[in-house]
Amino acid sequence: MDLQKPYVIGVDLGGTNTVFGIVDARGQIVAENSVKTQAYTTAQDFFDACMMCLTPLIAQVGGIDRIAGMGIGAPNANYYAGTIEAAPNICWAHNVNVPLAQMFSDALDGIPVRMTNDANAAAMGEMAYGAARGMKNFIVITLGTGVGSGIVINGQVVYGHDGFAGELGHVIMVRGENGRACGCGRKGCLEAYCSATGVARTAREILSTTDRPSLLRNKTADQLEALDVSIAASKGDEVANEIFQFTGKMLGEACADFAAFSSPEAFIFFGGLCKAGDLIMKPIEATYNQCVMPVFKGKAKFLVSSLMNANAAVLGASALGWGE
């Protein structure tokens, strides 16, 4: 680390808020602010608002000369190009490629600016400040609205030929017409089963096929959310536990296939579902060790992210700012 440049900027560009943090080498956020992502109709207007927000933060830590680099976690981010490409959920990036990395670098005295998707940023964050410190080979799986992943091999995030590698939420777990419809337009993806909406759907399916009593029946099927399953499972609800068994089995089987690919030291899980702790982690690990090729049995660690507090996304993105 350049001692003259003890800070990086982390940016969590989400559908609602874009959060800026100035982060030090220990992963402490020393200054923070945000703008509304979709309060602007053009990328330029959004960018101008970002600079208005960011400039005083930079001044607070002694100016741009004190900043080693900037990392941005954003949907539909192309790492190689530094662009947001036709992001369906961001109004100023619907049908255009926005060269956001270059725009920030130009405005910030040419500091290096790197951009990638949220899950890859999470992997960088775990490696820099979190559960993967000291690891060279691991996979972060984010269980949220979708299922994302950040794959690290030989200490490097895997971006692939085109910058879009690491979409493990979209490996096919149930082939053919019986696979659940996924948001990506295909059927049977891991995400269709193990995202928050996937878990809620599993809950509705299991509840509809049994008369067993369950705390989950206190809500209508439409209202059921993954969080309700977590709460019920933590109270010992049998049906809720069965939902977690099903979800964990699917994740464990998927991880067994991922081991055949990159044989990671650890699988690190991030997101709301992980708050259920052992209730979800035990079924994942048990299924993995039951399913995986003999040569890999018992070798991989199954960990919950240690960056699950507020601002994990800012921290993760900031890790990109330190460079390789």
Added chain:
Amino acid sequence: MDLQKPYVIGVDLGGTNTVFGIVDARGQIVAENSVKTQAYTTAQDFFDACMMCLTPLIAQVGGIDRIAGMGIGAPNANYYAGTIEAAPNICWAHNVNVPLAQMFSDALDGIPVRMTNDANAAAMGEMAYGAARGMKNFIVITLGTGVGSGIVINGQVVYGHDGFAGELGHVIMVRGENGRACGCGRKGCLEAYCSATGVARTAREILSTTDRPSLLRNKTADQLEALDVSIAASKGDEVANEIFQFTGKMLGEACADFAAFSSPEAFIFFGGLCKAGDLIMKPIEATYNQCVMPVFKGKAKFLVSSLMNANAAVLGASALGWGE
């Protein structure tokens, strides 16, 4: 390249023969010899025979000072440790770990010796001399007695945390009890469908469910081999083509999952089945582009190895000798 050391040694350590080749930078084998792998009861006896075989080859190119390094392709090879670990098919390595890389290095004036499995060696060979020259992200899939793979990301073969990564023949394609039994002891692996024995089994299954005439009926079910399917398909046999469609679909679906992992520039296929050319490659590519996530559609190349002549395994292993 060190101009004083214009050669590497490539070793293809197989169940029957162990072939040594001295290889130049253009991938020409300038000297070659072999020993019987299993004519020896101990690793030391095998090693001594290897040195007897190798010494005159080295003398032929001007001595060990002219050799940059040595690469060995071997079953159950651990890249990190340089050992063959409990190889079930090699009599002198059944229950022991044989530190073959160190043994050769010690006997050869300390030149670097690296060892990996056949498929990883094939990937190195494609990158050094073959279809992947200039590529940084690609996957080699070997279709032989088994299905193996060598994954290259950022120009490096993926070995994973323990040295055993890249076992794509053992991702699960058919989950549950309906999956075909695989040699690895599990069910539904890609290898159980797309290896030579897998293709022969598909042939038997399809033939038994139809009365359609086929050249494949000229042999008894027991005698049918993958090569018969290739020959029949090349003559326009409908049933044989259906077998290739089935096999190609399975491989195309698997590659679509692999793209979600590492988004390679190319999939390179190696082995007897590829000699059928378009008859197998077209169904693979068509299925891939139909199945893969939209962001990857139409991007990947599907290539047949350009090292399918004799000694591809020696060439592949030799590429390890040049170092990273």
